[in-house]
Amino acid sequence: MKRLTVLAAVLILAACSPKPQKTGVEVSNAWIKAAPIAMKTSAGFMVLQNHNAKPEKILSAEFSASNVVELHEMVHENDMMKMRKMDAMVIPAKGSLVLEPGGLHIMFIDLKQDLKEGETYDITLNLESGQKLVVPAPVKPYSHEGMH
Amino acid sequence: MKRLAAILLAGVLFTSCSPDSSVFNRYEIGGDFTLTGMEGTPVSLSDYKGKLVLLFFGYTLCPDACPFALSKMSGAFHMLGPKNAEKIQVLFVSVDTERDNPARLKEYFTAFNFPVIGLTGTKEEIAAVAAKYQATYSKVESNSAMGYLIDHSTIIYLIDTEGNVRYTFRHNDGVEKMVNIIKTLIRIQF
Numbered sequence: 001m002k003r004l005t006v007l008a009a010v011l012i013l014a015a016c017s018p019k020p021q022k023t024g025v026e027v028s029n030a031w032i033k034a035a036p037i038a039m040k041t042s043a044g045f046m047v048l049q050n051h052n053a054k055p056e057k058i059l060s061a062e063f064s065a066s067n068v069v070e071l072h073e074m075v076h077e078n079d080m081m082k083m084r085k086m087d088a089m090v091i092p093a094k095g096s097l098v099l100e101p102g103g104l105h106i107m108f109i110d111l112k113q114d115l116k117e118g119e120t121y122d123i124t125l126n127l128e129s130g131q132k133l134v135v136p137a138p139v140k141p142y143s144h145e146g147m148h
Numbered sequence: 149m150k151r152l153a154a155i156l157l158a159g160v161l162f163t164s165c166s167p168d169s170s171v172f173n174r175y176e177i178g179g180d181f182t183l184t185g186m187e188g189t190p191v192s193l194s195d196y197k198g199k200l201v202l203l204f205f206g207y208t209l210c211p212d213a214c215p216f217a218l219s220k221m222s223g224a225f226h227m228l229g230p231k232n233a234e235k236i237q238v239l240f241v242s243v244d245t246e247r248d249n250p251a252r253l254k255e256y257f258t259a260f261n262f263p264v265i266g267l268t269g270t271k272e273e274i275a276a277v278a279a280k281y282q283a284t285y286s287k288v289e290s291n292s293a294m295g296y297l298i299d300h301s302t303i304i305y306l307i308d309t310e311g312n313v314r315y316t317f318r319h320n321d322g323v324e325k326m327v328n329i330i331k332t333l334i335r336i337q338f
Contacts, residue, residue, distance in 0.1 A: 033215070036259045041294075068293040075213050076319055080284060081213035082299040085292040102319075103300045107211055109293050142219040 022051040025127065030137035032108075033101075034117045042066070042115050044106035044123045044137055045099045050091040057128035058089040065121055066108035068113060073104050088128070101142065115139045161244060171329060178305070178313035181277040183267040185243065186254040191267055193239070193311055196282070200236045200333060201307040205283040207244035208256040208266075209294055213302045213319070218260060221304070223323040224330065225262040232280075232334055238264040243278065243285040243300050245271045281313070306330065309337050 030046035044063070050056050063069045071086040089104060091097040099105050106123060108115075115121070117139050125133040185191035193201065202221055208213035218240075221337030225233045240257070242248035245268060248256075269277070278285065285300035306315040306329065315329055 003266065018176060035215070038255045038259050041217070043211055044287070068290055072292075076213075076302065079301050079303055079318065080299050080317070081210075081302045082288075083211065083297050084288075085290055099217060101212060105212070107292075142216060 024052065024131070025050050025056055025133060027125075027133065027135045030123065030135045032115055032123070032137045032139045034115055034119060034139050034141045036114045037109065037111045040109070040111055042108045042111060043072075043101075044108065045101065046123075046135060046137065047099070048091045048097045050093060050095055050097075053093050055093045056091045058125050059089070059128055060126045061106045062124040062126070063106070063108050065112050065115060067110035067112060068108075070107045070109060071104075071106040074102055076102060110140065117141055159178060171314070171332060175313040175316070177280065177282050178307065178311070179280045180311055183269040183277065184250060186257065186266050188248050189248045191239075191265060193307070195267050196237045196239075197311060198309050200309060200330065200337070201305075202236060202238045203241065203281070203305040203307055203312075204238070204303075205241045205243050205278060205281070205285065206302055207242050207298050207300070208252060209244065210298070210300070213300070217302065217304055217319075218264070220321075220323050220326060221264075222260060222262055222280065224326045227323065228325045228330060232331065233262065235334060235338060236263070236330070238262065239267055240264055241267045241274065241277060241283075243274055243283075244298055245269065245274055306333065308333060 026049040028046065028047050028049070032044045033042045035042035058071065061069045061071065071089050073084050073086050075082045075084070089097060097104070119139045120136050121139065123135045123137050125135060127133060175321065180192060180194045182190050182192040202219050204214070206217065221238055225236070228236070242253060248266070248268050250268060253268060257264050257266050269330055283301045283303065285298055288297045288299055290297045303320040304317040305313050308314045314333055
């Protein structure tokens with residue numbers, strides 16, 4: 001009987017509690033630009049959604065197929081393409097951050113191997129909160145139309 | 149009769165205004181140049197008289213703009229088909245004179261499946277060619293492991309069979325636009 005009460009309580013609690021709110025940082029549409037080793041560099045892209053009430057920062061990233069990984073930003077102005085290394089990337093509170101060709105990206109420098117279409121690699125993001133986010137990302141060719 | 153004349157006139161006007169000719173502007177930029185190719189031997193723009201040339205300024209460690217431009221050109225070649233493709237040569241002028249020697253250019257461009265030649269030269273030679281085409285670039289010191297980075301212009305120049313610039317593709321121009329304009333120039337010139 002006691003057991004039944006507990007069960008009822010659990011059921012009521014489950015039914016009445018609000019939908020569980022998403023927390024943390026969610027990643028979608030991750031991909032890596034296909035590149036032969038001769039190109040020496042490649043980049044990773046993704047969309048990050050921060051469900052928390054405070055901003056999150058990507059402090060660094062890890063990638064097994066290149067010797068160096070950096071956070072970079074591209075800026076295209078007056079027909080000039082400019083690239084800069086960033087110390088961190090901020091994902092705003094309850095907001096999102098888009099890493100895409102022509103903009104922010106995780107830069108892979110000094111490739112150790114070919115990155116071939118169809119392969120999948122993990123990109124690990126080190127967040128300011130201490131969380132390590134492991135993001136599996138498929139390798140895809142650059143889409144010709146896909147850059148804004 | 150009057151009506152016929154009007155129709156004829158309209159027809160003539162329409163033809164002369166069709167995209168075939170109006171798409172191409174006159175450019176004051178450009179001209180012949182000679183740089184060093186991937187075999188270490190001189191390569192001139194005028195070597196490709198009789199072909200269309202797509203000219204781009206970039207560098208092989210360029211992570212984004214150059215692979216993107218090259219991928220657009222690759223897509224364009226694919227859409228143009230082999231018969232049109234053999235009428236076109238891509239020339240990639242490296243603005244990274246310190247790192248992009250002929251061997252490095254050869255290593256980089258073997259990865260591409262369309263006719264592209266990487267060109268290098270002395271600082272002065274590259275600066276002179278860039279000036280002719282009003283291409284801009286500047287070396288930027290950086291704390292990146294790449295060492296310095298290079299800001300550079302992202303225009304792809306379409307050069308006709310006589311060596312004249314006929315169109316400048318912008319960074320945001322898609323492959324289809326490139327293909328349409330190249331096809332138009334092929335129709336005019338071949």
